Amino acid sequence: xxxxxxxxxxxxILKIGLGILxxxxxxxxxxxxxxxxxxxxxxNTIVILDAALWGPINETFRxxxxxxxxxxxxxxxxxxxxxxxxxxxIVSILVVCFVMCFPNLLAKIIAPSFxxxxxxxxxxxxxxxxxxxxxxxxxxxxxxxxxxxxxFYIPEISSTIxxxxxxxxxxxxxxxxxxxxxLVSYYAGIIILxxxxxxxxxxxxxxxxxxxxxxxFKDFYPFVLFALPFFFPYFLGQLNAILEKxxxxxxxxxxxxxxxxxxxxxxxxxxxxxxxxxxxxVPTLSLQFxxxxxxxxxxxxxxxxxxxxxxxxxxxxxxxxxxxxxxKILYAKGNxxxxxxxxxxxxxxxxxxxxxxxxxxxxxxxxLLSSGNGKxxxxxxxxxxxxxxxxxxxxxxxxGIYIFPISLFISHLIxxxxxxxxxxxxNKAFLRATAKYIGVLIFTIGLMYWIGQFQFLxxxxxxxxxxNTVIITVLLTIQIFIFSLxxxxxxxxxxxxxxAKE
Numbered sequence: 270x271x272x273x274x275x276x277x278x279x280x281x282i283l284k285i286g287l288g289i290l291x292x293x294x295x296x297x298x299x300x301x302x303x304x305x306x307x308x309x310x311x312x313n314t315i316v317i318l319d320a321a322l323w324g325p326i327n328e329t330f331r332x333x334x335x336x337x338x339x340x341x342x343x344x345x346x347x348x349x350x351x352x353x354x355x356x357x358x359i360v361s362i363l364v365v366c367f368v369m370c371f372p373n374l375l376a377k378i379i380a381p382s383f384x385x386x387x388x389x390x391x392x393x394x395x396x397x398x399x400x401x402x403x404x405x406x407x408x409x410x411x412x413x414x415x416x417x418x419x420x421f422y423i424p425e426i427s428s429t430i431x432x433x434x435x436x437x438x439x440x441x442x443x444x445x446x447x448x449x450x451x452l453v454s455y456y457a458g459i460i461i462l463x464x465x466x467x468x469x470x471x472x473x474x475x476x477x478x479x480x481x482x483x484x485x486f487k488d489f490y491p492f493v494l495f496a497l498p499f500f501f502p503y504f505l506g507q508l509n510a511i512l513e514k515x516x517x518x519x520x521x522x523x524x525x526x527x528x529x530x531x532x533x534x535x536x537x538x539x540x541x542x543x544x545x546x547x548x549x550x551v552p553t554l555s556l557q558f559x560x561x562x563x564x565x566x567x568x569x570x571x572x573x574x575x576x577x578x579x580x581x582x583x584x585x586x587x588x589x590x591x592x593x594x595x596x597k598i599l600y601a602k603g604n605x606x607x608x609x610x611x612x613x614x615x616x617x618x619x620x621x622x623x624x625x626x627x628x629x630x631x632x633x634x635x636x637l638l639s640s641g642n643g644k645x646x647x648x649x650x651x652x653x654x655x656x657x658x659x660x661x662x663x664x665x666x667x668x669g670i671y672i673f674p675i676s677l678f679i680s681h682l683i684x685x686x687x688x689x690x691x692x693x694x695x696n697k698a699f700l701r702a703t704a705k706y707i708g709v710l711i712f713t714i715g716l717m718y719w720i721g722q723f724q725f726l727x728x729x730x731x732x733x734x735x736x737n738t739v740i741i742t743v744l745l746t747i748q749i750f751i752f753s754l755x756x757x758x759x760x761x762x763x764x765x766x767x768x769a770k771e
Contacts, residue, residue, distance in 0.1 A: 287432040293599040294439050295451070296530065300605045303387055304448040306525045310379050310514060311394035312401075312455075315368075319402045321507035322364065323357060323409065325499030326492055330413045332555040332639055333495040338417075339559050347476055352488035354410055354477075361403040368399045379511055380518045397452055404459050411466035417552060418473055430465070431458035498643055502650030509654050509661075513673060516665045524670060527609060530600060531616030532674070534592075535624050538584050549573070550632070554639035566640070567694045571702065574632055575755060578706040579745060581628050585714050586741045587734070588621035590721030594730035612670070619674035625710065626678050629685030633692055640693045649684045656680035702755075709748045717741060 299305040330353075338346040368375065372395040376388060383391055435454040442450035470477055517524045550573050557566040588595070593614040600610060630653060637646040660676035668675065689703075720740065749757050 287429065287436065291432065291436055291439065294436065294443070296600040296605060298439070298443040298450075299448060300526075302526070303390070303522060305529075306518070306522065307387070307390045307394050308448050308451055309525050309529050310391060310518065311398045312451075313514065314375055314379050314395065314511070315398050315402055316405075317507040317510045318364070318368070319405055321504050322360065322402075323406050324503040324506075325496035326353070326357070327406075327409045327413065329496045329499060329638065329643065330410070330492060331417050331552045333492055334413070334417045335552055335555045336495075336559065337491060339556075344476075348485070349488040349491055350410070350414065350477060352485055353492050354407070356489040356493075357406050357410070358403065361406055365399045365402055368402075369396050372396050372399075379514045381515065382519050394448075394452075397449075401455065401459065404456075404463060408459060408462055408466065411463070411470065414475060414477060415466065415469060415473070416549075418475060431462045434458050434461065495643070498647035499650070502647050502654060505651055505654035505658070509658050512658060512661060516661060517670070517673070520665075520670060523609070527613055527616065527670065528673060531613045532620045534588055534595065534617055535584075535620040539624055539627055551635055551639050554636065558640050563694045567696070567699065570636055570694075571699060572755075575702065575706055577628055577632060578710060579754075579756065581624050582710040582713050582745065583741055585621045585624050585710070586717040587737055589618055589714055590717040590737050591733050592617035592621070594733040597730040598734075616670065616674065619671060619678075623674055623678045623681065626680075626682035626685055629689065630681040633685060633688035636692055637688060642691070642693065645691060646688070649688055652687075653680045653684040656683065705752050705754065709745070709752065709754070713741065713744050713748070716744065 295305065299308075334346055334350065337349060372392045375395055376383065376391050380388070380391055435458045438454035438457055439450050442453055446453070513528075514525065517528055550570070553569050554566055557563075557569060593611075596610050596614045596617060600613065605613075634646045634650065637643065657676045657680040660679065661672055664672045664676070692699075717737065717740070720737070746760065748754070749760065
């Protein structure tokens, strides 16, 4: 599983580069403006609505599909999946129709301070973006099916192709239709992704779309019932996201864009790691749990957990020591003022710290889900969202824009530690190893932050990033051997292969 995770991680890293380039183009063409704010508010609201409706089912689908497949057979699992697809499609169509008829209801919630032309722009964008809810849900179920059948790479390659298409369309259309180029590129990309997923399903001879006339509508119940404990925490999570948009939009024009630009670094990188967890870890751990193999469960979990901690260490370290360099490369060519760039850099540093707490929360939540403790995961998910919301409401006016990364870090760190304590198969060796990796993380981040204070801003941003990347890589390599971390064996094997070729 470690090899699959590494390959999948590298594919996601490629997509990260393309995604960051996409973000740079957005900064170049739209900067910090009302057009950009309107796009973010409208698109993210539909994404939030999608997650509130189907997020719990999408997150738990892989585990439940494997449980049904093992107990009732493949055909029953596919029959229930067909019913689920029909159910989600019908409900999504109804929701989209409602949103398109009454976009003002959403607009009043996410941007209560908007009026006049600003409000009209937002209403139009909500209507245009709404249908993506239907297509996106089809994509999520399709990818989950492929993952459940061991197809991990094709979905990633397909989605990477769509990102490239997005970039091309933005370059071509932004000078002509402005912010709506983001809309056109999104729809073109996701429709092509649906086609590629269907082609792969047919290639693997998965009979997902056969016997459509024999669908039993009630067969979707097992998936919904399994995901039921997660609907409330997901609802709170989306409510929290809307609350953040409402508070940030009230802090002034451009604040929504500043938050979006600054948290994108961490969000994109975290999406890579979290997707690896849901794509590979959940199906694998669920299978080991069903087979009653606690030792294999722990081994498989520990491999991904430790690799993830090292990846998180690298991410936080590089974004902590030189966020200004990344901001300069991606955003300085746009029409963003210097003082805004400085603020984005400060926010990037704060948001980078949330990567650790969110990773801790996510991976131990996945472990609870895979071991049949989904209700506990759901309960503590509720607590995480409530803590975040309370901190944002109480401190937003005092702390300002910086409260959003601070509240996110505190809430997920607290709940992540609680769920670590609830891990089903932990032992002393696992806890000692975990302490080692977290120690490496704290030391590396602290040292790189200190080094970052002495860097010369007159140097090239690319040079600063390159030098710090080398320093972090050397630091991590040295610590891997000093603390006898598991990854030293892989490094030794790589070194031996290089020597052998010479």
